[in-house]
Amino acid sequence: MTGFLVRRLLGGLIVLWVVSAITFAIFFMAPGDPAVAYAGRAPSPAAIKATEERLGLNEPIPVQYWRFVSGIFVGRDYVSGADVTHCPAPCLGYSFKTNENVSELIGDRLPVTISIALGAAVLWLVAGVAAGVVSGVWPGSVWDRLAMVFALAGVSLPIYFTALLSQQAVVYKWRWIPAIGYAGFRDNPLIWGRNLLLPWLCIAFLYAALYARITRASMIETMGEDYIRTARAKGLRERRVVLKHGLRAGLTPIITLAGLDLGGLLGGAVIIEYVFGLPGIGKLAVDAIGGQNLPVILGVTLVAAAFIVVANILVDILYVVVDPRVRLA
Amino acid sequence: MTRTPRGLRAAALGVVLALFVTACSSSSGSGPAPSSTGPGPVGLNLEVVSYPSDAAGGTLQLVSSAPWSSLDPARSIYSSDWDFMRFIFRPLLNFEARPGAVRLVGDLATEPAVPTDGGKTWKYTLRSGVKYQDGTVVTSKDVKYAIERPFAQDVIDGGPTYTLCLLSPCDADGVPAYPGPYKDKSPDHLGLSSVETPDDQTIIFHLTKPFADWNFVMALPGSTPVPQSVDQGPDGGANYQQNPVATGPYQISQYEADKITKLVRNTNWDKATDPFRKALPDDVVVTMGISPNDEDSRILTNQADSTVEGTGVQVSNQGTVLTPQYQSRRADGSTGTLRFLSVQQTVAPFDNEHCRRAVQYAVSKSSIQRARGGPYAGGAIAISTYPPTLEGYQPPPDKYPNGPDSTGNLDAARSELQQCGKPDGFTTNMAFANVKKEEDVFQSVQQALARVNIKVNPAQIDQDGYSDVIGTPTEVKKRGLGIINTNWAPDFPSPYGYYHSLVDGEAILPQGNINTAEINEPEINSLIEKSLTATDRQAYLADYRQVDSLTMDQAGIVPYLHERALVVFSSRLKNILFLRAFGNYDFQAMGVNQ
Numbered sequence: 001m002t003g004f005l006v007r008r009l010l011g012g013l014i015v016l017w018v019v020s021a022i023t024f025a026i027f028f029m030a031p032g033d034p035a036v037a038y039a040g041r042a043p044s045p046a047a048i049k050a051t052e053e054r055l056g057l058n059e060p061i062p063v064q065y066w067r068f069v070s071g072i073f074v075g076r077d078y079v080s081g082a083d084v085t086h087c088p089a090p091c092l093g094y095s096f097k098t099n100e101n102v103s104e105l106i107g108d109r110l111p112v113t114i115s116i117a118l119g120a121a122v123l124w125l126v127a128g129v130a131a132g133v134v135s136g137v138w139p140g141s142v143w144d145r146l147a148m149v150f151a152l153a154g155v156s157l158p159i160y161f162t163a164l165l166s167q168q169a170v171v172y173k174w175r176w177i178p179a180i181g182y183a184g185f186r187d188n189p190l191i192w193g194r195n196l197l198l199p200w201l202c203i204a205f206l207y208a209a210l211y212a213r214i215t216r217a218s219m220i221e222t223m224g225e226d227y228i229r230t231a232r233a234k235g236l237r238e239r240r241v242v243l244k245h246g247l248r249a250g251l252t253p254i255i256t257l258a259g260l261d262l263g264g265l266l267g268g269a270v271i272i273e274y275v276f277g278l279p280g281i282g283k284l285a286v287d288a289i290g291g292q293n294l295p296v297i298l299g300v301t302l303v304a305a306a307f308i309v310v311a312n313i314l315v316d317i318l319y320v321v322v323d324p325r326v327r328l329a
Numbered sequence: 330m331t332r333t334p335r336g337l338r339a340a341a342l343g344v345v346l347a348l349f350v351t352a353c354s355s356s357s358g359s360g361p362a363p364s365s366t367g368p369g370p371v372g373l374n375l376e377v378v379s380y381p382s383d384a385a386g387g388t389l390q391l392v393s394s395a396p397w398s399s400l401d402p403a404r405s406i407y408s409s410d411w412d413f414m415r416f417i418f419r420p421l422l423n424f425e426a427r428p429g430a431v432r433l434v435g436d437l438a439t440e441p442a443v444p445t446d447g448g449k450t451w452k453y454t455l456r457s458g459v460k461y462q463d464g465t466v467v468t469s470k471d472v473k474y475a476i477e478r479p480f481a482q483d484v485i486d487g488g489p490t491y492t493l494c495l496l497s498p499c500d501a502d503g504v505p506a507y508p509g510p511y512k513d514k515s516p517d518h519l520g521l522s523s524v525e526t527p528d529d530q531t532i533i534f535h536l537t538k539p540f541a542d543w544n545f546v547m548a549l550p551g552s553t554p555v556p557q558s559v560d561q562g563p564d565g566g567a568n569y570q571q572n573p574v575a576t577g578p579y580q581i582s583q584y585e586a587d588k589i590t591k592l593v594r595n596t597n598w599d600k601a602t603d604p605f606r607k608a609l610p611d612d613v614v615v616t617m618g619i620s621p622n623d624e625d626s627r628i629l630t631n632q633a634d635s636t637v638e639g640t641g642v643q644v645s646n647q648g649t650v651l652t653p654q655y656q657s658r659r660a661d662g663s664t665g666t667l668r669f670l671s672v673q674q675t676v677a678p679f680d681n682e683h684c685r686r687a688v689q690y691a692v693s694k695s696s697i698q699r700a701r702g703g704p705y706a707g708g709a710i711a712i713s714t715y716p717p718t719l720e721g722y723q724p725p726p727d728k729y730p731n732g733p734d735s736t737g738n739l740d741a742a743r744s745e746l747q748q749c750g751k752p753d754g755f756t757t758n759m760a761f762a763n764v765k766k767e768e769d770v771f772q773s774v775q776q777a778l779a780r781v782n783i784k785v786n787p788a789q790i791d792q793d794g795y796s797d798v799i800g801t802p803t804e805v806k807k808r809g810l811g812i813i814n815t816n817w818a819p820d821f822p823s824p825y826g827y828y829h830s831l832v833d834g835e836a837i838l839p840q841g842n843i844n845t846a847e848i849n850e851p852e853i854n855s856l857i858e859k860s861l862t863a864t865d866r867q868a869y870l871a872d873y874r875q876v877d878s879l880t881m882d883q884a885g886i887v888p889y890l891h892e893r894a895l896v897v898f899s900s901r902l903k904n905i906l907f908l909r910a911f912g913n914y915d916f917q918a919m920g921v922n923q
Contacts, residue, residue, distance in 0.1 A: 045503040050483030099567060172626045179632045181616055277619040279588045292794055
């Protein structure tokens with residue numbers, strides 16, 4: 001097990017290194033002078049010069065890349081004459097124009113994205129798996145047909161469609177809830193929940209549909225196995241048969257998918273955050289891309305990649321725990 | 330794979346349709362088509378204050394789709410930010426809170442200065458009894474310190490830099506001799522010798538050269554006093570923008586960049602010392618980072634009172650806003666922005682002025698107007714560069730009559746093509762940003778010029794890198810950008826502020842260039858130079874009308890719109906006052922019905 005973990009972690013680190021190198025390279029292939037981009041709109045010559053000095057933009061590119069990478073582990077000092085700014089680890093640099101600490105920016109926005117992703121994940125897993133189990137155990141029933149209609153709608157409707165539509169309907173037409181912004185969980189959990197309800201439902205609608213269909217297919221396959229018949233013959237209660245023997249086996253593809261989906265969502269539910277005005281890292285990325293704010297783009301890309309890498313590793317471990325037939329490679 | 334029975338498919342369709350119908354029933358359809366003949370007020374009359382009221386109380390709800398450029402008064406660059414800052418900051422001078430012609434009044438100072446010494450010495454007297462939010466009294470030294478801050482361009486950057494070379498000698502690279510208050514060796518960090526503070530209520534500026542518009546520069550937020558004790562500490566310098574100190578009727582109670590800004594009353598603001606502020610609401614909340622469509626929805630449903638940007642409702646909501654229901658809540662003010670095509674004489678064949686004139690005659694200005702939203706949401710067709718809302722405007726002669734319906738004068742265009750030696754037309758590239766409206770403008774220009782065999786190829790450039798590319802003359806020439814779609818609004822509403830960056834040959838910069846057409850006419854340059862020492866305001870204004878005329882003769886600028894923005898307000902908003910200086914509405918004047 002330790003050997004497996006070490007290998008996977010090493011692999012993950014290599015992936016992140018490649019991602020950072022490529023994104024960093026784009027920095028310098030983009031047109032224009034980075035110093036000008038950092039300094040703000042129509043910068044004065046004095047500002048450009050000061051910026052170049054402070055950020056070390058005249059040093060050779062490999063040196064700049066090394067400073068960037070080492071900054072992530074030990075922090076970095078920006079020197080401007082006698083003035084020294086220390087950027088504590090993990091240092092991802094400073095944003096163009098506004099000069100905000102990228103790590104702080106991301107750290108500030110991450111709780112929003114985590115709230116969105118986790119809340120939606122709980123909803124879609126519970127709803128999707130439950131619906132899938134019921135559909136799988138009684139295929140062809142009225143319930144099954146209804147569930148699959150909703151699943152079809154959820155999978156076919158693009159998320160920007162459901163998000164915009166539900167917002168217009170629920171917030172502005174029927175006025176069931178006031179305009180959606182973001183309130184911290186610690187400030188007021190009820191308002192936090194109320195604001196996130198619609199985003200959760202929109203995401204869950206899409207993903208639950210997927211999970212319902214997959215669970216259903218998986219259940220139908222598993223429930224047809226011989227050992228299920230044996231369990232029933234032994235006189236076990238139906239609920240135990242379905243859940244302990246049927247679902248347990250059918251859970252493996254769901255776990256894999258859930259891990260990857262959650263990892264991806266933690267990188268930012270971009271459309272949801274944009275439509276509902278929620279300040280998460282997805283929206284941060286969109287704004288940064290629009291503003292060509294490369295340090296922020298680089299930071300968010302690395303963080304998102306890190307989440308996916310970690311999710312992959314965790315999923316592999318969980319896989320082994322749930323299904324003893326699988327050996328760690 | 331199980332087959333999906335017909336009933337199931339019908340049910341699925343039903344679900345989708347049900348959702349559709351719910352949403353669509355909310356729109357009330359498009360309103361009456363706005364008349365294309367001349368833009369009279371489409372809603373509120375902006376020459377007066379609408380819904381005047383003195384009733385205090387309530388919370389003003391503003392929305393913004395973008396973050397502040399900065400809340401540090403010396404680092405902010407958006408005019409909408411400066412408009413908002415009237416809540417919290419009191420610079421030396423400010424714009425009077427009244428509609429119509431722009432008028433400077435003394436804000437922290439008693440009145441605008443009258444220059445002496447040929448326009449080089451400017452003396453202001455501060456009002457007494459003005460305090461910061463913590464009760465400390467403001468002195469002239471605080472203003473001097475505030476003026477010194479932008480000299481530290483490595484820390485306090487991003488804002489206007491007019492003061493730098495006017496208060497300290499600059500080298501060939503434009504770097505001023507004075508290093509800023511953080512590197513200042515003098516004991517009280519007040520080493521900028523060109524600024525004198527003989528006593529606590531007096532401040533005198535000795536400029537390096539005459540500058541007739543210095544009062545306008547002192548109306549920028551940068552002259553707001555900044556307490557040294559805060560700025561020299563851990564919360565100052567580059568961090569000052571997180572929590573700047575207020576001198577106005579409100580102070581910041583909560584600020585999270587791009588999320589929310591909350592203002593509460595500043596109990597140390599004394600109304601008796603203030604020339605125009607009423608401070609009606611109890612608090613102000615600016616919800617930020619909202620998508621533009623969401624902003625409109627909130628205002629239309631009265632969950633917000635106004636946007637901060639003032640750039641107008643989304644195209645998809647224009648139809649709704651133009652229905653009779655919103656007549657009393659909408660307005661289209663002139664933003665003060667000129668939208669134009671820049672025709673580069675550095676890119677052949679536009680080195681020949683007749684080829685430039687061909688473009689002047691051949692474009693269809695009414696088609697471009699439609700592309701940008703029509704007369705209410707796009708703007709009024711422009712026949713010269715002088716903005717109608719700028720002081721000194723007089724209806725100019727039409728040098729390039731664009732045809733009876735402003736669709737273009739093809740005969741004149743062809744005649745100009747003959748004269749520049751291109752009777753069969755030519756090919757060129759046009760730069761525009763990758764935004765829908767700009768693409769539409771490109772299409773319009775391409776089609777219009779094709780009528781006289783001028784083939785226009787698209788050079789689409791990313792929106793946010795746009796000004797960097799077109800502001801670099803070497804890049805423009807390298808890419809062969811013969812025509813550039815662009816716009817310009819000055820930092821302050823004076824003819825010098827408007828024309829200097831736009832057409833002065835002295836203002837052509839290697840980067841961040843505004844004079845895109847690279848106009849460098851000796852007569853224009855000398856008129857602008859001369860205006861800096863002007864003592865007679867009427868002669869000054871007449872000179873700039875002449876600059877406008879000469880600019881049109883040079884033909885490098887093809888003006889097409891004096892921009893307007895169609896905006897909508899909540900039904901509870903009071904004191905809606907349009908400030909020409911910002912092309913936006915005076916936020917500090919607003920009140921709310923409870």
